Amino acid sequence: MTTDPTPKININLGVKIFDCFFSCLGILLMLYFLRFIPPNALPVLSIIAIIAAIIFLIVWNYHKNNDEFPSVKVHAWLTGVIRYSVAYTIATYGFAKILKTQFAFLYSRNDTPVGSLSGFELTWNYFGYSYKLALILAALQIGGAALLLFRRTTLLGICVLIPVMLNIVLINVFYSIAVGAFLVSVILTGALTYLLVLNRKPLIHAFFNTTGNLPSIGLSYVKHIVRLAILALSFFTIYRYIMDEKPIDFVGKWRVDKLERDGKLVAENAWVTDINAWKNIYVEEHNGIALSPNPYIFDAAVAKRGKFDYDEKTKKLTVVEFKFGKPADSTHIIITQKSPRHMEWISTSKSNHFKMQLTKVEDVKR
8 A cells, every 4th residue: 555645735826826936036036137038128028927917827727636746746846946045145245245136235325414315315324324233134144044044943933034035025015215215125034924824834833723831820800901011001101291291383493694792793604603693593302402603414423412491471481501411501591482483582681692593494294
């Protein structure tokens, strides 16, 4: 008596569609990264490949009731193609970080004000700041890709790579990274998710059917209350800080149109040599404030930074300057002629008497 070594696995239409779709795209990505496909030919070849995949799918599904057709082996081959192509592409990105072709340093971008950077440039600056972080990301990508190459460690590789790829997809979406990079990240994440679904049973058992070796302490109803209380307490821990803060209706960037000190008008270009000839006032959320002499960029080395307290009834603003992380001088200011777009600050301090007329700068919308 002989037995069929091929396991009896039900390959439904959904599995066949995803097998054909992701294996087709995986091979295309490999050929493109290997430069066998020129960029201008990629759209046409993608359409041809998808048509070929659809034809193969139709033929495969036509033989669904044919026991002699090696459907399970075809499924195994295609999932292998998916694993290997995804591993290749993700590992390529990992080696790009090690060899510094991704997150490369640009001198011109380094001299660009942060507020002028695009989402793409901001992301590259952030991740390019630390080469050690890039190496850690590369290790996760290359290590996870290596795990995908073996059937026994495929599930572990998926669990390593999916959080990394989901994070990349979100960055690509919300930081407006190039469309091509976004599509590649979506394809890779989709393929990993599909492989995860195929291997879902051991994962479900590990996460939902395993309670550990410790005995139950009972008190089921009390434990439910404690669980809800933990989440509620974590929320109110932060929420109480918001409730303690007074609402401020003039948060934002304000341009100094006119500055008088001790009754004398401060010259327009005085900021070049006088760090107290402020040109911009930054009123931040959570009671932060900064007075900057440079009208073009914020230079923390010469700006005065601190905290403020504002009394709406008396229109009195108290600014406490911080030096080396500790409170230093305090300045008391009366706010007059206050409107959504304009206001006037008059200092009541005898040693530091000034008057400023301010205009609000349009908020940067992201």
